[in-house]
Amino acid sequence: MAEIKTERLDGYRRLIEIARDLASTLDLDMLLQRIVRAAAEVSNAEAASILLYDNLTRQLNFQVATNLDEPTMRGVIVPLEGSVAGWIVLNRKSVRITNAQNDPRFFGHVDRITGRPTQSLIGVPLITKSKVVGVLESLNKEKGKFTEGDESMLSVLGAQAAVAIENARLFQQSDLISEFVHELRTPLASLSTATYLLLRPEMSREQQEQIINNIHSETLRLNSMASSFLDLARLESGRVQFRKTRFSLPDLLFECKDVMNSKADEEKVQVRIDASEGLPACEADRDKLKQVILNLLSNAIKYNRPDGSVLMSASAAETNICITIEDTGLGIPEDAMPHLFEKFYRVRESEGKGDGTGLGLSICKQIVQGHGGRMEVKSTLGIGTSFSVLLPRSGRTQPRN
Ligand code: ADP
Numbered sequence: 001m002a003e004i005k006t007e008r009l010d011g012y013r014r015l016i017e018i019a020r021d022l023a024s025t026l027d028l029d030m031l032l033q034r035i036v037r038a039a040a041e042v043s044n045a046e047a048a049s050i051l052l053y054d055n056l057t058r059q060l061n062f063q064v065a066t067n068l069d070e071p072t073m074r075g076v077i078v079p080l081e082g083s084v085a086g087w088i089v090l091n092r093k094s095v096r097i098t099n100a101q102n103d104p105r106f107f108g109h110v111d112r113i114t115g116r117p118t119q120s121l122i123g124v125p126l127i128t129k130s131k132v133v134g135v136l137e138s139l140n141k142e143k144g145k146f147t148e149g150d151e152s153m154l155s156v157l158g159a160q161a162a163v164a165i166e167n168a169r170l171f172q173q174s175d176l177i178s179e180f181v182h183e184l185r186t187p188l189a190s191l192s193t194a195t196y197l198l199l200r201p202e203m204s205r206e207q208q209e210q211i212i213n214n215i216h217s218e219t220l221r222l223n224s225m226a227s228s229f230l231d232l233a234r235l236e237s238g239r240v241q242f243r244k245t246r247f248s249l250p251d252l253l254f255e256c257k258d259v260m261n262s263k264a265d266e267e268k269v270q271v272r273i274d275a276s277e278g279l280p281a282c283e284a285d286r287d288k289l290k291q292v293i294l295n296l297l298s299n300a301i302k303y304n305r306p307d308g309s310v311l312m313s314a315s316a317a318e319t320n321i322c323i324t325i326e327d328t329g330l331g332i333p334e335d336a337m338p339h340l341f342e343k344f345y346r347v348r349e350s351e352g353k354g355d356g357t358g359l360g361l362s363i364c365k366q367i368v369q370g371h372g373g374r375m376e377v378k379s380t381l382g383i384g385t386s387f388s389v390l391l392p393r394s395g396r397t398q399p400r401n
Pocket of ligand 1 (some may be wrong): 327329330349355359361362
């Protein structure tokens, strides 16, 4: 008895340490990783996971798990009805189950993905300000059965985790919003100057037309900034689900070329495609990958020279599929290279070139990383630039440690 009490006391001590650690973590991804690791530890479980609840779709999305890699998890949706996690959200109560396979609420789909059957589990709701934000689950007790003590430890951890998740989300939003508001200032200032000038009586008809054209292009830019910003905010919050299918990559490249044909003609840039024979089918979210390729192609045309060209190619190596978009354009100065994927970053030399927002490459990077892939860039000033997207060949990668 005394031994059990000491063990419990050690457990609570550990919980206090974990609470401190969670409270000081504002990076949402890192925070969720820490919570699942702590959950497995305090309940002596084989694995643990977090599902976040999406109020709009009324579904639960797998966010992190100690036994699943990120790209696989991102596509897994758990319904509110017919799942233990859904029951926890609807009833706002924790659950302790000794034989999951016999429980009518159990949703077996995730077991088929991990390849490991769930025997026992504890699930607790993550609740902040009376809102359920998700569910924390511990799966398969290492030895014996989950106890009431395990359940209460996990409930305490769940309460701390919910507050930490809410804080990290708020911090992320306020960071992004303050950057966005800062970026709005320049186009708003130029709109306000333009309207002031339009009202001046000495403006000629020609000058007025030029000002109206400027207003038009600035409002278009504000518009695309707003939608890119929303895209990026959703991607960064981890709420975007990637719906993977298998499809032909060359077909996708030709489709992207078609979309950009008139823009390429306007800029007198020739676009070619070289997709190697026998390329395996690509497994990814087709619409999201199309967004990445269109973005890179649009940049390759926009930052090119008249009579320049763009080569889009795709090839497969043992572990990766590689898509490269190479242009004969302005190139990127060496000191700008480390900043290219930062939000709102634009190379000063290219600022005069059209309607950029500086968000395109950040969005591409988020999408590619969400697939477990990476982006590479090489550039020589005055000669050209090549951006590559490398995606893992099979949809699954190793879980993060
Ligand atoms: P933007 O909307 O400004 O194009 P991106 O995030 O797509 O935003 O790109 C960031 C910056 O990187 C661009 O403003 C441009 O200066 C530079 N850049 C991107 N692609 C190329 C390219 N192919 N050649 C030269 N510069 C590029």
